[in-house]
Amino acid sequence: MKKTGKCKICKEIKELNFEHIPPRSAFNKETKYYTLNQTDYFENLDEYVFKNLKPKSRKHQGGLGQYCFCEECNGFLGSKYVRTYKKFAQIAMSIIQYSGNAKAYQFDISDINLLKFLKQITSMFIGCNDHVFTELYPELLEFVKDDNKIDLSNRFRFYMYLNNEGQNRNGIIQFTNLYGTVCEFNFIPFGFVLSIDNPNRIMELSEITNFKYYEEIKKNGKVPIILNKYPTYYPFPLDYRAKDDLKSNL
Numbered sequence: 379m380k381k382t383g384k385c386k387i388c389k390e391i392k393e394l395n396f397e398h399i400p401p402r403s404a405f406n407k408e409t410k411y412y413t414l415n416q417t418d419y420f421e422n423l424d425e426y427v428f429k430n431l432k433p434k435s436r437k438h439q440g441g442l443g444q445y446c447f448c449e450e451c452n453g454f455l456g457s458k459y460v461r462t463y464k465k466f467a468q469i470a471m472s473i474i475q476y477s478g479n480a481k482a483y484q485f486d487i488s489d490i491n492l493l494k495f496l497k498q499i500t501s502m503f504i505g506c507n508d509h510v511f512t513e514l515y516p517e518l519l520e521f522v523k524d525d526n527k528i529d530l531s532n533r534f535r536f537y538m539y540l541n542n543e544g545q546n547r548n549g550i551i552q553f554t555n556l557y558g559t560v561c562e563f564n565f566i567p568f569g570f571v572l573s574i575d576n577p578n579r580i581m582e583l584s585e586i587t588n589f590k591y592y593e594e595i596k597k598n599g600k601v602p603i604i605l606n607k608y609p610t611y612y613p614f615p616l617d618y619r620a621k622d623d624l625k626s627n628l
């Protein structure tokens with residue numbers, strides 16, 4: 379199925395493809411999901427998390443995503459960045475699955491092209507948000523459109539974590555008291571935070587802003603990364619309280 383609309387990358391009115399966010403090849407092929415109103419979810423958190431309450435909304439199937447990019451831009455992302463994302467996602471998934479219940483994981487990612495990975499994440503945030511997002515932050519669009527571009531101003535800081543329990547966070551820009559402007563997206567096995575104009579480092583997460591300097595980083599040989607694994611039960615950005623905390627608060 380196709381729809382006509384304005385592509386969020388080239389900004390032309392075209393036929394738009396259904397864009398899988400994250401990529402279809404990264405465990406998002408047959409995803410079944412419900413779209414929940416945040417207030418409904420929060421008011422009935424206990425029922426949803428512990429009592430297996432099924433939402434009243436329609437169940438969707440076939441992968442999370444939306445009609446946001448034209449075929450050409452979709453093809454560009456596919457040929458430039460998606461394979462890298464898939465590769466990292468597969469490594470992270472196997473680490474989560476076979477390492478029991480650890481809270482933090484260290485592994486070597488020197489054979490992942492981290493610049494491409496960062497561009498793929500940026501394209502996902504662009505896809506999740508309205509056009510106004512790239513009107514506010516055109517630099518992010520330029521970063522995605524040019525696969526060789528490494529400069530991106532330091533007002534944009536990226537963070538990541540591992541995730542395999544809780545609800546999906548949809549990447550839409552939010553204004554928080556504690557962290558300022560943030561976008562948070564998670565889908566097994568990853569969670570990503572884009573923090574804008576906040577000079578303070580978000581301590582709970584692993585900062586990956588420097589992935590843009592991949593060409594420099596890889597000269598050092600091994601590239602170890604430590605990622606924490608967090609659940610996402612609460613419908614608030616950067617809230618990683620566990621199921622047990624939830625229970626004791628009810």
Ligand SMILES: [Zn+2]
Pocket residue numbers: 385386387388389390447448449450451452
């Ligand atoms: Zn396009």
